[in-house]
Amino acid sequence: MISFFVGGQPISQGSMKVMNGRVIHSAGSALAAWRSAIALEAKRAGAKPSINAIGMELIFVFQKPKTVTRSQPSVPPDLDKLIRAALDALTAIAYRDDAQVTEIRAQKCYGDYPGVQITYSEIK
Numbered sequence: 529m530i531s532f533f534v535g536g537q538p539i540s541q542g543s544m545k546v547m548n549g550r551v552i553h554s555a556g557s558a559l560a561a562w563r564s565a566i567a568l569e570a571k572r573a574g575a576k577p578s579i580n581a582i583g584m585e586l587i588f589v590f591q592k593p594k595t596v597t598r599s600q601p602s603v604p605p606d607l608d609k610l611i612r613a614a615l616d617a618l619t620a621i622a623y624r625d626d627a628q629v630t631e632i633r634a635q636k637c638y639g640d641y642p643g644v645q646i647t648y649s650e651i652k
Contacts, residue, residue, distance in 0.1 A: 530622065531647040532573035534566050538588045538644050540609035541616065563617035566646070575622045581651040582623050583631035586614055589645070592638035601636045610636070614644060622648060 539562035588610050590601045611634050615626040623629070630651060 529647065529649040530570070530573050530575050531645070532569045533643055533645050534569045535641060535643040536562065536565060537642050538562070538590070538605070538610055539613060540605035541612035542605075542609060559613060563613060566614055566617035566644070567621050570618055570621045570646070575618070577620055578623050578628065578650050580628070581630040582628050582648050583651050584615070584629050584633070584646070584648040586611060586632070586634040587645040588634070588636045589639040589642050590636065591640070591642050599638075601638055607634055607636055610634075610644075614646065618646075618648075 539559045542559065588607070592601075611632065615629060619626055629648075
């Protein structure tokens with residue numbers, strides 16, 4: 529099992545746009561930096577590309593704005609797009625292809641330190 533925390537504002541995979549005939553990502557450099565941070569922390573935690581099926585747990589933490597009264601972050605970014613960004617960041621780091629991920633447990637929550645807690649293991 530590998531487990532690590534990546535601090536910082538979680539960035540979602542988002543959508544693609546076409547500008548001047550080129551396809552670009554709407555989150556651009558922020559997404560690239562977020563994915564790099566995930567890859568770096570995974571390597572520090574000892575991640576090696578697996579060829580087996582993977583079970584993944586992701587807990588995305590957001591700081592609760594002072595004016596918000598709801599108990600859960602039921603607003604954007606979408607959980608599925610947060611998951612996509614994290615899984616793509618771990619390709620060639622924790623597994624060869626994110627198609628190897630056969631189990632996912634994920635949630636968004638409020639907390640004091642924004643980021644994502646990632647825990648995964650091989651399923652044999």
